[in-house]
Amino acid sequence: MKIHLGYVALSLTLEDTSYSRTMTYTSYKKKDAEESNKILSEKIKNNINGLLEILKYNYDNDIRFFRLSHKVIPLATLDEVSFDYMSPFINISKKIGAFSKKYNIRLDTHPDQFCVLNSINEDVVKASFKILDFNNNLFKLFSIDGKMVIHVGSSVPNKDEAIKRFKENFKNLDDEIKEKIILENDDKTYTVLEVLEICEELKIPMVLDYLHYKCNNNSEDLVSLLPRIFATWDNSGFVPKIHFSTSKSRKEKRSHSFYINYKDFINFLKKIAVVDRDVDVMLECKGKDEALFRLVRQLKFYTNIKFIDNVNFILDKESFT
DNA sequence: ACCTGTCAAGTCTGG
DNA sequence: CCAGACTTGACAGGT
Helix, strand or coil, rough: CEEEEECCCCCCCCCCCCCCCCHHHHHHHHCCHHHHHHHHHHHHHHHHHHHHHHHHHHCCCCEEEEEEEEHHHHCCCCCCCCCCHHHHHHHHHHHHHHHHCCCCEEEEECHHHEEEEECHHHHHEEEEEHHHHHHHHHHHCCCCCCCEEECCCCCCCCCHHHHHHHHHHHHHHCCHCCCCCCECCCCCCHHHHHHHHHHHHCCEEEEEEEHHHHHCCCCHHHHHHHHHHHHHHCCCCCCCCEEEEEEEECCCCCCCCCCHHHHHHHHHHHHHHHCCCCCEEECCCCCCCHHHHHHHHHHHHHCEECCCCCCCCCCCCCHHH
């Protein structure tokens, strides 16, 4: 089975090539709309060019899997700010899609905590629709074929009712958006099995988050659930995606550490190796690409894993002998 | 040049 | 019922 490694949002190596230079609403308000829009537009252009730089850097290092930060376009989902974030940027944005298509780079997004599709507050649900619409527009703008990861969300007043709300609201989304949503188990509320059952019913691919599984489970046996989790990706056109991270410390279990603990990672690989199937693994840690490269060095030193290139590898029977 | 509080937004817990 | 935690990178404003 082939494993591709990816990382999240920004490169520590290219520290000056940020593509998430933002503009706060507070500063937007301080000037008149015309001037603010001009500043905003400049930032967006710089961000899109910066994003292309990072994708090139990733490709140069054999990294073919990356999470886009939605901060590439600031203020896009705020009702108080209205501007066309698509057509002025189409020309430079097309390069993103052309590049990732040419080199087979997988790009995903992850709407943040404010996207709560099953909130009891109708305004929050409305805002969540807008956030999902924006993420869909990002894919369109860059002409890339990607997915957006979200969580089930709220558990008010109890999980049963909250899951019911999730399903109802999901059904009201545009088909185009439904096809792009993938669902992840979280670290406090919804466990692997609970998310899996929703995914199976609604035919949504499931993202397994390994650290969240360790923080939040009902003693579910992960290995026995893996075939079902991976099966949710059948017919999606993508290989299953997994999030992997390491706790910062025993006390701060849910916080991400700077580096990946390679022993944890090897244990995890042994678990997923049981299901012989290609997987893309996204590393979530503060060390970003630096942590990815360090993990690769450790895998090369401590295992017999066969690397296809600088970063990606084949997992088989001989990997750990 | 560097440091600290703030940022548009939600949910949950605990006092 | 409300304040604070959660969590995150970058801005904004002060020294």
